[in-house]
Amino acid sequence: MRNKHKAGLYFVLPWVIGFLIFTIVPMIAAVFIGFTDWSIVGSNTKWVGFDNYIEIFNAEQFWHSLWITFRFAIISIPLVVFTSFTISVMLSKNIRAVGIYRIIYYMPAIVSGVAVSIVFRWILDPNNGLINLVLSYVGIDGPNWLFDPEWVLPSYLIMSLWGAGGGILTYLSALKDVPISLYESAEIDGANSFHKTRYITLPLMTPIIFYNLIIGIISAFRKFTDAYVLGGAGGEGEFYMVYLYQQAFTHYKMGYATALAWILFLIIMFFTVIVNISRKYWVHTG
Amino acid sequence: MKKYMTTILVLLVTILLVACQSSKPSNEFTIATWAAGTELAEFNEIVNEVNEAADGKYVIKTLSIPSDYYIKLSTQIAGRKAPEFFWLTQELIAKYADLGAIADITEYLSSGENLTQDDYYDGVIKSASLNNKYYGLPWIANPFIVYYNKTMFDALGVSAPTATDDWTWSEFIDISRQLAGKTYRDKSVYATVIEGNPNIETFIWSGGGDILAADGKTVILDSDATKQGVRNLVTLFRENLIPRYNTISYARNVYFERQEVAMYMGGIQDDFERKIALMDEADQFELGYAPIPADPNGQSNPFDWTASTVMSSSVKDKDLAYEALEALTLAFFTWKIAPPIKGTVDDILIIAPEKAAALDTIQHALNHARSANYTEVWTEVSDLYLWRGLYLPILQNPEVDYIDLIDKAASGMRSKIGD
Numbered sequence: 001m002r003n004k005h006k007a008g009l010y011f012v013l014p015w016v017i018g019f020l021i022f023t024i025v026p027m028i029a030a031v032f033i034g035f036t037d038w039s040i041v042g043s044n045t046k047w048v049g050f051d052n053y054i055e056i057f058n059a060e061q062f063w064h065s066l067w068i069t070f071r072f073a074i075i076s077i078p079l080v081v082f083t084s085f086t087i088s089v090m091l092s093k094n095i096r097a098v099g100i101y102r103i104i105y106y107m108p109a110i111v112s113g114v115a116v117s118i119v120f121r122w123i124l125d126p127n128n129g130l131i132n133l134v135l136s137y138v139g140i141d142g143p144n145w146l147f148d149p150e151w152v153l154p155s156y157l158i159m160s161l162w163g164a165g166g167g168i169l170t171y172l173s174a175l176k177d178v179p180i181s182l183y184e185s186a187e188i189d190g191a192n193s194f195h196k197t198r199y200i201t202l203p204l205m206t207p208i209i210f211y212n213l214i215i216g217i218i219s220a221f222r223k224f225t226d227a228y229v230l231g232g233a234g235g236e237g238e239f240y241m242v243y244l245y246q247q248a249f250t251h252y253k254m255g256y257a258t259a260l261a262w263i264l265f266l267i268i269m270f271f272t273v274i275v276n277i278s279r280k281y282w283v284h285t286g
Numbered sequence: 287m288k289k290y291m292t293t294i295l296v297l298l299v300t301i302l303l304v305a306c307q308s309s310k311p312s313n314e315f316t317i318a319t320w321a322a323g324t325e326l327a328e329f330n331e332i333v334n335e336v337n338e339a340a341d342g343k344y345v346i347k348t349l350s351i352p353s354d355y356y357i358k359l360s361t362q363i364a365g366r367k368a369p370e371f372f373w374l375t376q377e378l379i380a381k382y383a384d385l386g387a388i389a390d391i392t393e394y395l396s397s398g399e400n401l402t403q404d405d406y407y408d409g410v411i412k413s414a415s416l417n418n419k420y421y422g423l424p425w426i427a428n429p430f431i432v433y434y435n436k437t438m439f440d441a442l443g444v445s446a447p448t449a450t451d452d453w454t455w456s457e458f459i460d461i462s463r464q465l466a467g468k469t470y471r472d473k474s475v476y477a478t479v480i481e482g483n484p485n486i487e488t489f490i491w492s493g494g495g496d497i498l499a500a501d502g503k504t505v506i507l508d509s510d511a512t513k514q515g516v517r518n519l520v521t522l523f524r525e526n527l528i529p530r531y532n533t534i535s536y537a538r539n540v541y542f543e544r545q546e547v548a549m550y551m552g553g554i555q556d557d558f559e560r561k562i563a564l565m566d567e568a569d570q571f572e573l574g575y576a577p578i579p580a581d582p583n584g585q586s587n588p589f590d591w592t593a594s595t596v597m598s599s600s601v602k603d604k605d606l607a608y609e610a611l612e613a614l615t616l617a618f619f620t621w622k623i624a625p626p627i628k629g630t631v632d633d634i635l636i637i638a639p640e641k642a643a644a645l646d647t648i649q650h651a652l653n654h655a656r657s658a659n660y661t662e663v664w665t666e667v668s669d670l671y672l673w674r675g676l677y678l679p680i681l682q683n684p685e686v687d688y689i690d691l692i693d694k695a696a697s698g699m700r701s702k703i704g705d
Contacts, residue, residue, distance in 0.1 A: 040361070041382060043386055044386065044388060127538075144533065234531075250665055251666045
């Protein structure tokens with residue numbers, strides 16, 4: 001029996017070693033790197049204590065990128081949750097060729113972020129882009145999107161809807177679990193579609209909404225790929241992760257960037273905890 | 287079972303250790319390049335020729351990093367796997383030198399038989415130095431010139447600048463006033479287009495000012511000359527001689543190619559000649575060339591983009607490595623425009639014959655080519671104070687108090703550099 005246990009340990013050993021080397025050790029190293037001036041190409045690394053953190057909180061750029069990210073998060077998270085949920089409710093109906101619609105809506109979620117960004121570069125192009133072309137049909141002179149600082153955030157919000165398909169999968173599977181008997185009882189009591197959605201579907205979906213909210217917070221604050229590929233006029237596309245990346249690989253301030261990463265970790269943790277605390281007021285677990 | 291597992295573990299560790307050991311001969315050098323595609327094929331051809339000429343004394347191998355070049359390069363350096371040679375653009379030389387990542391080659395260059403610092407254009411070789419020491423061999427120079435649409439100038443009855451006479455920034459603005467707002471090919475045209483390019487240095491130098499003194503440490507950004515130079519930029523915007531920043535919706539060169547602007551400040555490598563030749567006959571136009579206008583002291587200051595090949599500080603046999611580096615650099619001089627060494631301007635006729643009409647202007651630009659006085663924290667200083675603190679606010683709101691911006695940027699730079 002003991003030998004069997006040992007054999008089992010040997011089998012999980014590669015994963016444990018990998019986890020230690022590629023996750024735990026870098027995390028511990030990152031704590032230390034955040035207190036140094038390590039530049040990645042240099043060899044004279046010095047311990048600087050809390051200097052990186054002090055510099056970060058005094059940097060206008062840090063607050064600027066945090067503000068951009070926060071504004072994006074505060075609008076995009078509810079927007080994506082609402083869109084995903086609404087589409088899921090529609091796709092849960094027994095309509096003809098629903099499978100095809102589901103595939104169409106989910107497909108964007110499996111496309112590479114870089115490819116999506118490049119597609120959106122064209123969609124949002126002020127001169128030849130799809131959106132401005134459609135707007136021109138109804139007599140609207142479309143904005144300059146990513147080329148105009150004031151339209152950079154709306155551009156990213158439009159792009160964020162592209163990822164709504166990822167949430168649809170979880171909502172749909174949860175919708176399938178809602179007992180039909182509840183809807184039937186409600187119908188007997190005279191409930192219409194709105195009542196059924198508001199008083200049956202929505203409460204029963206709150207655990208999934210909660211899950212998607214947490215995931216949404218994490219991904220909104222870690223937004224990088226499209227912002228890195230597309231940028232945005234006037235520095236308005238400089239999300240927190242882009243700022244972090246620039247500090248690490250453009251200015252070679254790896255210690256500073258690592259400190260930024262820890263601050264981001266704490267920010268995400270803070271919002272996650274807040275949402276978790278609020279859970280008891282709106283998530284139906286019974 | 288235990289025996290088997292132990293054997294497998296020992297085997298794995300051994301394989302790992304063997305794999306980590308370098309088996310590279312001491313006369314084999316690797317050069318990292320951002321070249322890709324056709325450019326890489328040309329690059330490899332040059333490397334092969336150099337290897338053949340070396341006759342086994344050394345062998346140079348190519349490491350192509352076509353995307354995220356600096357990230358992969360810095361990661362390799364951090365992993366102590368730095369290539370012996372790699373390309374660096376001028377603004378990073380001071381940083382890499384200060385961090386000890388690249389070798390000081392002053393002795394080799396000063397005593398070189400085939401190539402010394404005196405062979406280079408002054409402004410070009412300066413961009414590969416820090417504290418009077420040389421850290422790289424520039425292999426290409428790409429200074430700014432002014433391209434203009436001669437056909438448009440003629441049609442609108444505006445006198446065009448000449449190929450080599452130094453026109454002033456006042457004249458540039460006067461000509462811009464004559465061009466902007468005129469209708470050409472049924473469109474209202476602008477004088478030129480600026481959206482962060484040409485860089486802020488071009489305008490700072492246009493008034494005779496500068497960012498840092500020659501020592502790379504003393505901040506002189508808030509001089510009257512700088513303010514006069516930035517006023518040139520602000521004037522172009524305020525008088526609507528160029529399109530507003532938030533209305534620019536495609537690449538700067540496209541405005542020029544579509545004949546929506548009359549002039550374009552760009553590097554000598556810009557290939558408008560080829561693009562114009564490919565246009566429909568009705569869209570083709572005659573190109574004109576002029577130097578970057580002169581500052582109030584009569585000095586033209588074309589910003590020069592330069593790339594150098596540097597040697598990693600981890601190279602053991604530096605004598606042999608430098609020999610290879612020098613041979614490679616000399617071979618590069620026949621590859622692209624412009625070779626950064628004096629007396630080779632006619633070679634441009636062989637390398638890029640379509641640039642024949644621009645030859646005089648190119649020579650003028652190379653003679654005056656310059657980069658900034660770089661410091662080891664340049665990328666940060668440039669991003670924080672020159673771009674975000676000065677250029678971007680002007681682009682976004684030309685009515686901004688630019689004098690105040692310059693003063694604040696200078697103050698921030700001083701505290702950053704410790705001046």
